[in-house]
Amino acid sequence: MKPNGIITFTTDFGDTDGYVGIMKGVILSINPDARLVDISNQVPGHDIGAGAFLLNYSYRYFPVGTVHLVIVDPGVGSTRRAIAVETDNYYFIAPDNGILHYLFQTEKDVKVIDIQNRNYALEKISRTFHGRDIFAPAAAHLSRGLPIDELGPHITDVEHGKITSPEIDADKITGEIAYIDRFGNLICNIPGFVIGNRSCSIQILDFQIGKLSDSYSAGDPGMPVAIIGSSGYLEIAVNKHSAKKFLNAALGDRITVHFNGHGEQ
Amino acid sequence: MKPNGIITFTTDFGDTDGYVGIMKGVILSINPDARLVDISNQVPGHDIGAGAFLLNYSYRYFPVGTVHLVIVDPGVGSTRRAIAVETDNYYFIAPDNGILHYLFQTEKDVKVIDIQNRNYALEKISRTFHGRDIFAPAAAHLSRGLPIDELGPHITDVEHGKITSPEIDADKITGEIAYIDRFGNLICNIPGFVIGNRSCSIQILDFQIGKLSDSYSAGDPGMPVAIIGSSGYLEIAVNKHSAKKFLNAALGDRITVHFNGHGEQ
């Protein structure tokens, strides 16, 4: 894999304070040819779980050789490590706090580096903005061809974070709401493939949904439907309205898929 | 017209969930040289009228050969068509739901294609995210020179949407608020040229404005003024304050321009 010059941003820095702009300035000072693409800088503040989930359903759509810069970093200034990761198709730069959780669960042949080499950081490193001082420079150097091993030593004991995996039983799967999007769609941590095409009903809070549908518009107007969403995960939606508001739902709320007997649907 | 490699985004996808970032990844996977510019991804959710109006006052400022990707798509997953449009100067990729309303009213020699050719879509097409699976790939292919006819058959029966045009009478024009901007300025669907330089007064809700002014600061401090705004449309503003709040106004509220006699101003 060769870097392609693209660097993406997935952060909780928002777009008001210039923090992402500053990182872009740092990157362009190191690699003037870098091409910079925001995935999202609106991850809920310090929410590692939501950021990890958002990254997980997004990063595969970029071309091989993209550097993904991922910063949700409540522990900045503490002893948490900064890591660089190389998979078959991508590079990642992130704090070692679980934000790459799904990646470590699904990608093989992952090389992880503890970013210790300060030759590839800004000269003065602050206590509070490693995005600018360490992460952005590392991403910029990778994007122009620096071998990842130059950034520091290999490690194998990465932090997986406090991210809940669904419980999978013969007759049911119990998961939770992992992400809520702008439209109020509730995206759960249950991948579609573990449900497969089995007949099921879905319980979320006190609400029962009788089956899995094909599209937002399949249900009764204004009522929640359960679908396998574009992210590949189970999703509760209300066509043209907010499922979040309808169900008064929040991140972490439990969702259960009950299978109806053992036959195919 | 040759494509210039620029693709713009006008959507209601917001900037929190990564949806626009994913589309950019898809585009860069197809056309690594594409240059991506957001017009706005904050069109009010599912509001075809506001999106159409915003696009209308924006798209002409881009260089000839730009591809405008426009997605406000409450009908995703239904039978509404996806269309590609070629005008003298631009390409447009959009759902066929009225979001290109103003374009069809003002541009001549418009070629419209029903995007049916799945060779230029992602392999797996979801029910809920055609932006990623159909629209972004089509825009990427156009931006690297694919002839628009390759995307599908010509059509002539485009959907114009439920967008109200102003009523133009000899003594008055009746229109409505078509867009409200960040500063609370109320932009109406009445183009400046239909008023011309005739003497007039403007009624909005219960409020009367005695004349058309030249600039925000022309009126009494803190009071609404009517101007022909930078978009070329009639606009109600309060200098350094929000006309929306002052008048408690909303999208769709009626506005009437009354002409004073028949002479020039």
Next chain:
Amino acid sequence: MKPNGIITFTTDFGDTDGYVGIMKGVILSINPDARLVDISNQVPGHDIGAGAFLLNYSYRYFPVGTVHLVIVDPGVGSTRRAIAVETDNYYFIAPDNGILHYLFQTEKDVKVIDIQNRNYALEKISRTFHGRDIFAPAAAHLSRGLPIDELGPHITDVEHGKITSPEIDADKITGEIAYIDRFGNLICNIPGFVIGNRSCSIQILDFQIGKLSDSYSAGDPGMPVAIIGSSGYLEIAVNKHSAKKFLNAALGDRITVHFNGHGEQ
């Protein structure tokens, strides 16, 4: 200094209405090779002080030859001038209203031009959107190599704005909150170097902070700490929470640094 083709945006235009997108279209029509980077388009509306402060801690991170386009412009349409500035390392395009306050205080050898040459503006200049009609074209022309003197005559009487500098006494420094970031951190107009490493206590509103700390996490959990932030300025923060909410603080609130005796810390 040669322009490097990068143009940054620091404005209060928001990202909903397409105004920044339109400016980018104008720029790409003049300089198709321009590379466009947002610093922030979310400066609080018409807040020259906050915009000036944000720009000040951001612009130095960009490579030499960058054009910084800075528009917070409550006086658009009035007689305020549009200016172009050249420093040793950067160009700036802005209204002459104090938005470049800190720049004029810290940069030497600053050349300031009153942008009067309408050959480098759009043909039709509106009263309300000089960002599109005057500022963006000027930035685009600079970025492709136009000598700054072509834009208009030199001036020396720039507007410094109503931006308060801290009062520096032997035993105390009195400043104010100059910026509040997304995380609720309170950034003051007191640069770290004027405090140096002297022992001090900090008073903000009714709250006393006994010393200057090294990092967010140095204080009691949930309690405010004072640090020299990543911007180089005194900052009041609550680790993983909002100091703004904790202290019910607002822009302009007074902050006082009291020195403890005359010794080094």
